[in-house]
Amino acid sequence: MTHDERPNDSAVTWELRDSLSALTVPGRPSLAAITSRGRARQRRRRAGFAGLGVTGAIAGTAVAVGLTGVLGASSLGGAGTIRTAAFTLTSNANGTDTLTLTAGQVFDPALLQRALAQRGIPALVKTDAWCSSSLAAPNPASIGVLAFSSPVKSSQGGLPALGFREQGRIGAHIVAVINPAKMPSGTGLFFGYYDRDHALSPNLIYTRSYTCVSGEQPPANG
Amino acid sequence: MPTGGLTGVSQDKAEFAEFFAASWESCLRAVAASSGNMTLAEDQTAEAFARAWASWRKVSRHPAPAAWVVRTALNAGASWWRRRSKETALACHDVVAVDGQRTGLDSAVLAALRRLPARQREVIVLRVFLDLDIDTTARQLGIAPGTVRAHLSRAFTALRNELTQATTMEAER
Numbered sequence: 001m002t003h004d005e006r007p008n009d010s011a012v013t014w015e016l017r018d019s020l021s022a023l024t025v026p027g028r029p030s031l032a033a034i035t036s037r038g039r040a041r042q043r044r045r046r047a048g049f050a051g052l053g054v055t056g057a058i059a060g061t062a063v064a065v066g067l068t069g070v071l072g073a074s075s076l077g078g079a080g081t082i083r084t085a086a087f088t089l090t091s092n093a094n095g096t097d098t099l100t101l102t103a104g105q106v107f108d109p110a111l112l113q114r115a116l117a118q119r120g121i122p123a124l125v126k127t128d129a130w131c132s133s134s135l136a137a138p139n140p141a142s143i144g145v146l147a148f149s150s151p152v153k154s155s156q157g158g159l160p161a162l163g164f165r166e167q168g169r170i171g172a173h174i175v176a177v178i179n180p181a182k183m184p185s186g187t188g189l190f191f192g193y194y195d196r197d198h199a200l201s202p203n204l205i206y207t208r209s210y211t212c213v214s215g216e217q218p219p220a221n222g
Numbered sequence: 223m224p225t226g227g228l229t230g231v232s233q234d235k236a237e238f239a240e241f242f243a244a245s246w247e248s249c250l251r252a253v254a255a256s257s258g259n260m261t262l263a264e265d266q267t268a269e270a271f272a273r274a275w276a277s278w279r280k281v282s283r284h285p286a287p288a289a290w291v292v293r294t295a296l297n298a299g300a301s302w303w304r305r306r307s308k309e310t311a312l313a314c315h316d317v318v319a320v321d322g323q324r325t326g327l328d329s330a331v332l333a334a335l336r337r338l339p340a341r342q343r344e345v346i347v348l349r350v351f352l353d354l355d356i357d358t359t360a361r362q363l364g365i366a367p368g369t370v371r372a373h374l375s376r377a378f379t380a381l382r383n384e385l386t387q388a389t390t391m392e393a394e395r
Contacts, residue, residue, distance in 0.1 A: 009378040012331070015385065016350050019329040020251050026264055028246045031239055034268060038275030 029093060036095030036181035040120045043185065082115040084108070089115045096179045097121065101200065109193045121180045122188035122207060130203070131190045131212040137204040140189065144182040146202055148175065176202075238278050242271055245288045252351040253295045255332050256343055260325045263295070270295035289352050289362050293344070334384035342377035345370055 082089040086108065088100045097119050109125040116123035124131060140146040178189070183204070190203040190210075246267070253270075254263035270291045274281045284290045326332075335343060341363075348359045349370070356374075360367040 009382075012378050012381045012385065013350055015331045016335065016346065016381070019326065019332050020255055020351055022329070023251050023254060023260075023326040025247060025250050025254065025260070025325075028243070029268055031242055034242060034271045035235075035238075035275050037268065037272035041272055041276045 033093060033095045036179075037120075040095070040180040043122065043180070043183065082118060084111055084115070087112060087115070089119060091119055092177075095181055096177050099176045099178060101175075109191070112191065116178075116189070121178060122183075123191065124188060124205070125191045125193065126212065127193045129212050129214045130192050130201075130216040131205055131210050132203060133206040133210045135206060135209075137187050137206055138184065140183075140202055140204040143184070144179055145189070145204060147177045147179070234278050234282070237282060238275055241274075241282075241287060245291065246271070248352070249288055249291045249295065252292045252347050254325070254327060255335065255351065256296060256347050258327055258332075258336050260327060266295040266298045267291070269298050286348075286352065286354055286358055286362060289348055289354060289358075292347060292352065293362065296344070296347075331381065331385060334381050337384070338377055338380055342373045342380070345373040346377050346381075349374060 080091060086101065088098075089112075090098045090100070092098060097116075109127050113123055113125040116125070141148070183189070186206055186208060187204050188207045190205045192201045192203070194201070249270070250263060250267045253267050254260050257263050257266070273294055274287065274291055281287050281290055335346060338346070344363060345359060348354045348362055349356070354362065356367050356370050360370045363370070
C-alpha cells in the first residue's frame, strides 16, 4: 500500500495483483519475430501511406512513375487470416505471410493488393501489365522474400526467376511464403495477373521509380 | 556504414533485447487483463513491441517504456475493434473465443476492472499493474496528478463495491 491508497484500497490492490499473477500467459515470441515485424513497420513508414489509388494511367503506354506511396500498407499489422475465394493470406508467427492461391476461382487483383497492404506488405497488383524498375531489383526468390512450397519451375535467369505463370495456370494449393523482413529498403512486391492464362507473376520493384507496361507479360526468358 | 553507427545499432539492439525479455510478460498480463482476450492481447502486445523496436531511440528515452508498450497495445486494440466494426467482406480475421477459465481472465476482480470507464482502467493498469508512481502515471496519461488520484479513488470504490457484491452473492448461494 502507498500513501495514495486508503486501507481498504490495499485489499483491492492485492486482489488485482494476485489475479494478474494468476493469469496463464503464452510464451514469449522470439525476438526475431518482433524485430521482423518492426522492420516491416519501418519500411511502411518510409514508403509513406499515400493510399492505393492506382488509376488507369498505364493504358497502352509505358509510364515511368515516381510512385512512392502507391505500394502502400495499412498501419494495422495484426495477426490473422484473410480469406477470399481465390486466395488465402495467413500471417505466421515468425513474421512471414503465407499466400495460398486456389484454382478455378475468379481472381481480383485489387483484393490481393488490399490484403497484402493490410498485412503490412508494400505491394502492387495489376491485371495484364508488367512492372519493373529501371535499376533492376534483386530476384525476390533468391533473396528470400518469396519462397514457394509448391514445385515451381525456375527460369534460365533474369526476372522473374520464379513465377506462378511458369507453373502454367494457378493450380490448387500453390503456396508462396512472403518474408517482408527480407525486402530491401525502398522496394515493394509486384504481382502481374494475366487474365488469359489465369496466371500470376511476381517481381520486386523499387517503389520510387518503376515502369508499368500495359498488355505486357513477364520477360519470356525471365 | 560507419563503424561508429554499427556500434550504436548493436547497443540499441542489445538494450531492446533486454527490455523485451524483461517486460514481455508483465506487459502481456496488463494488456490481457484490461482487454479480456488473451489471443488478441498477445498480438497487440507483439505489435506494440514491434513499434517500440521501430522507434527504439525514442522509446528507450521514455520514462516508462513498459507503460508506452502497454498503452500502445491497448490503443492498437481499440483501433482493431473500431476497424473490425467497419469491416467489409475482405477482412475476416478470426478471433479465438476467450477461454477465461483457462487463462484466469474470468476472475471477479479482472471482470470488474473491465467494466470500469476507460480512463479509470488505464490508471489502474499503470498505477497498480505496472507500479508507476502517481506523477509518472499522470505524465504518461497527460493529466494532472490530482486527476490521477481522483480516478484511482473512484476506480477502487467501484471495484470494492463490485467485489463486495460478488462475495455477498457467492455467500447467499
